[in-house]
Amino acid sequence: MAYTPEENGKQNQYTKQRIRQQITSLKKRLPAEEWKERSARIKERLCGLSVWQKSRHVALYHSVNQEVNTVPLIEEGWRQGKTIYLPKCNPQTRQLTFYKVDTFDDLEAVYFGIPEPVPERCTPMDVDRLQCLIVPGVAFDREGYRIGYGAGYYDRYLATLSPAVAKVSLAFQFQVLNHPFPREPFDQPVDVIITEGELIDCQGGAYHVP
């Protein structure tokens, strides 16, 4: 018997929720030293890629909990003279607005403890200048599909973005699963995933480095 699209959707959300929970509990078991060390390896790998080196305008996010540590990357971007943007959530519309951020003093943690730009102190991003977007996620498959916190913030944002902007995710190896996730019409894949162990090119060779 065939399932209706609605039944399929429910099944997919159930599967995603289970993967989200499994990976979240693995993340919580990562010792602080390991977290720091693995994050540093991911940062080195990203900084060695031409997509990072060539991008003058980069949108990141401020990591929380056991996400790959993005703080040293934000600092590295500033040191290299890049323009760095961070997102602010609108919980009503579940949309993201990115702002140019020059110092951690311009951030406040008002939404789920995530340091976000204070709009009054920051300039909104002109999306036409954006060259590289670093996309967070809880779990990834090898084709670049991702599972986030389930609110659809990044799926919505990615749907509006020019394909010319490089979409890069940072993940610990255990966040990448070998089986493809169930796909829903609104899911938006990233181009490349960087882990402490490998670079996963989801776009068929564009990010190959010798």
Ligand SMILES: Nc1nc2c(c(=O)[nH]1)N(C=O)[C@@H](CNc1ccc(C(=O)N[C@@H](CCC(=O)O)C(=O)O)cc1)CN2
């Ligand atoms: N560091 C970081 N910043 C980020 C993201 C991220 O994944 N990582 N986001 C990526 O999108 C956005 C924030 N996403 C969020 C998505 C959902 C909830 C939230 O509603 N959490 C509640 C309830 C969960 C639920 O309704 O099931 C909770 O955690 O209790 C919070 C933030 C933007 N900033």
Ligand SMILES: Nc1ncnc2c1ncn2[C@@H]1O[C@H](COP(=O)(O)OP(=O)(O)OP(=O)(O)O)[C@@H](O)[C@H]1O
């Ligand atoms: N482009 C879109 N327009 C409207 N709603 C969307 C869009 N993209 C996703 N959604 C909604 O967002 C919800 C969450 O999607 P999903 O489970 O894929 O979240 P996620 O990928 O875990 O979250 P995130 O993108 O925040 O990391 C879905 O119920 C979906 O209906």
